[in-house]
Amino acid sequence: MHCQNCGKGVDEKAVACIGCGVAPRTGNKFCYNCGAPTEPIQIVCVKCGVDLRKSVAGGAASGKSKVVAGLLGIFLGSLGIHKFYLGYSKEGLIMLVICLVSVLPTLGLGPAAIGLIGFIEGIIYLTKSDEEFAQTYIQNRKGWF
Ligand SMILES: [Zn+2]
Ligand SMILES: [Zn+2]
Known part of the structure; x- marks a missing residue:
C-alpha cells in the first residue's frame, strides 16, 4: 500500500x-x-x-465487522447468517436451503456439515486483518472461504 x-x-x-x-x-x-x-x-x-x-478504517468504514461476521459464521454458520450479513444473499440462501432440506434425510449430518463450513469461514474471517477482510470480502466479493 x-x-x-x-x-x-x-x-x-x-x-x-x-x-x-x-x-x-x-x-x-x-x-x-x-x-x-x-x-x-x-x-x-x-x-x-x-x-x-x-x-x-479498513473493514469498519464499510459498515461490516469481521468480528460480527466471524462470530455469526461460528455460531450460526449452518443457517448462512454470516453470508447474509456480508451481503452474499445467494450463498447465504444456498446454505440455508441445504441446511433445512437435509435435516431429515441425513439425520442432521447435512446441517452439521454446512455448520462446519460456516465455522471454518468464521475462523478465516477472524484471522484476517481488517484490511485483508475488507479487501477480500467487501471489495472483491469473495463468496466462499
Ligand atoms: Zn489508485
Ligand atoms: Zn508518508
Whole structure:
C-alpha cells in the first residue's frame, strides 16, 4: 500500500510511514492502492478505481465487522447468517436451503456439515486483518472461504 499523506510505498502492517512519519492511513492526498495523487474530497481513485473511503478504517468504514461476521459464521454458520450479513444473499440462501432440506434425510449430518463450513469461514474471517477482510470480502466479493 501507499502512504496517503506522501504517496510513498509502505508495508501493510507499518504503524507509521517511513517517508513522512504519519500513520499511513491518516492522509488524503494520495491513493493507498496505487499511490496516485488524489483530492481530499475524492471518494474513488480516478486511476485505479478503489474506494478511498474504505481505506480510512479498513473493514469498519464499510459498515461490516469481521468480528460480527466471524462470530455469526461460528455460531450460526449452518443457517448462512454470516453470508447474509456480508451481503452474499445467494450463498447465504444456498446454505440455508441445504441446511433445512437435509435435516431429515441425513439425520442432521447435512446441517452439521454446512455448520462446519460456516465455522471454518468464521475462523478465516477472524484471522484476517481488517484490511485483508475488507479487501477480500467487501471489495472483491469473495463468496466462499
Ligand atoms: Zn508518508
Ligand atoms: Zn489508485
